[in-house]
Each structure stands twice: as C-alpha cells, then as structure tokens.
Amino acid sequence: MPAQRPPRTENVAAVLKVFSVLEALVAEKRVGLADLAQRAMTSKSTAHRLLQTMVDLGYVEQDPETEKYQLTLKLFSLGARSLHGQADILRVADPVMGRLSRATGESINLGVMDDHENFVTYIHKFDSAYNLAMKSTLGYRNPLHSTSLGKALLAWRDASEIADRLAKMDFAKLAPRTITDGATLAAQLTGIRAQGFAEEIEESEAGVRCMATPILDHLGHSVAAISISFPLFRFDEARKADYVALLQGCGNEASRALGYAGAALGTVEGGQRP
The missing domain is CATH 1.10.10.10 (Winged helix-like DNA-binding domain superfamily/Winged helix DNA-binding domain)
Incomplete structure (x- = not known):
C-alpha cells in the first residue's frame, strides 16, 4: 500500500x-x-x-x-539566470543610466514591477559619486506606492491593471510623506502620465527625493523604470527642468531601442492614455 x-x-x-x-x-x-x-x-x-x-x-x-x-554562490547563480529574461532591458538601460550618472553624480536605479505583488525590484544601478547618498541593493524590493520607480511603472499600465493593483495595496506609511490612500495615488498617476515622469519627496525614505521615468515596450506599456535619487539638501530646484529633460531623454532612448514608436515622454500626445 x-x-x-x-x-x-x-x-x-x-x-x-x-x-x-x-x-x-x-x-x-x-x-x-x-x-x-x-x-x-x-x-x-x-x-x-x-x-x-x-x-x-x-x-x-x-x-x-x-x-x-x-x-553559497549557487543561489546567486539562480538569481542571475532569472535575470536572463531582462537582458534586453539591461542592454538598453545600461548606457543611458551611465550617461545620467555622469551628468548628475547621483544614484541611478533601474527597477521592474513584480508580476504578482505590488513591489518594484531593483535590477541594475549606478552608485552616487558622493559619499552621502541613497544606497540601494540589487534585488531589493520597495512598495510601488511609495517610490518614484513604482509610480512610473504603474502610470503606463492599463487602467484595469492599475485599478486592480490599487485595490490590493496596503499603503503602509514608510516615511513622512508616504501616500496612504488609493484616491491620492490614482490622481497622481494621471498627472505622471501627462508630464512624462514620476516624483516622490520623502515618501519612501526621510531626507531623500527621487524622480523616475518609464522604459516602454512596443505597445507603450512600462517594462522598467529609471530613477535619479537625491539627498534633499543636494537637490537644486533651479536645475529641476534639466534633470527632467535628462531623465526623459534617457527613457525615450531606451524605449525606442525596445521598439516603442509612440510619442516621446512628456509630449502632449504622450500624456494621453492609448
């Protein structure tokens, strides 16, 4: 038996x-x-x-x-092989991230959205040239609702997916200005889509300000996002337009390399939902 x-x-x-x-x-x-x-x-x-x-x-x-x-390194090997499916994203993102890093000296991160949970996972980075800076770890995960990466990823997804994800978020408060309700985040996502970039100020970590823009596939859906992270004291408000232009230029270039042929990020057409 x-x-x-x-x-x-x-x-x-x-x-x-x-x-x-x-x-x-x-x-x-x-x-x-x-x-x-x-x-x-x-x-x-x-x-x-x-x-x-x-x-x-x-x-x-x-x-x-x-x-x-x-x-041992065997588990690392498994993780590295799991990134093979992201090879195209890493290929198109690395050169533009390097350019952002050299232009700003700040921390540059690449994140992708978890398919099953409301988290963004960091898969590539360029560390800051400064000693005092945001430190990120490859493989680290952050909630979508509190990060500029997460907002940029969400804003360029279908309305049905956005609604579904918002309904399942716990909106945990992680920092002084974390968004804690779905209505506020939903309103922000509409504005983010229109302006072509996302921003958060002390929503994920006290004393840190970030902005991010998506990398879009041939359908215009976000497959990754690139962010710049600044300590609050080092962010130059007078240069914000320059930072945004650099970031969007990098997002547009990476998106084109993946086959996206729509309007550039930040244009009127790019701000409308398909």
Missing part, C-alpha cells in the same frame, strides 16, 4: 520554513543554528534538518570553526 501524502498544509508550512531560513541567511550573512531557528520560528532540530538538506544540495555551507551557516 503506497504511503499517504502529507496534508497540503504541512507541505506549505515546510516551504515557508525553508524560505524563512534562506531569508535569515541573506539578512545576516553568517548565522548560528539557534539564531536561525529563532528567526525561522521553528525548532532547532527542524532548522538543522533543513540546513543539512541545503548543504547537501550546495546552497548553504557551514564554517567548520564557528559552526555558523552561510549561503
């Missing part, structure tokens, strides 16, 4: 524990068994069993001297 399969809820619980262990290893780099068990909210014996399986599969290794665990 074949063995009975464990209940579905047990399978789900096991998967959740595996990912809790992985996230703890990502956050802390090197972690002892007791700390990992506590972070994953499971017993030491369960954590040890999961870790041993990950060691056997080559995703985790244990330091023989400290007995602490850390991730």
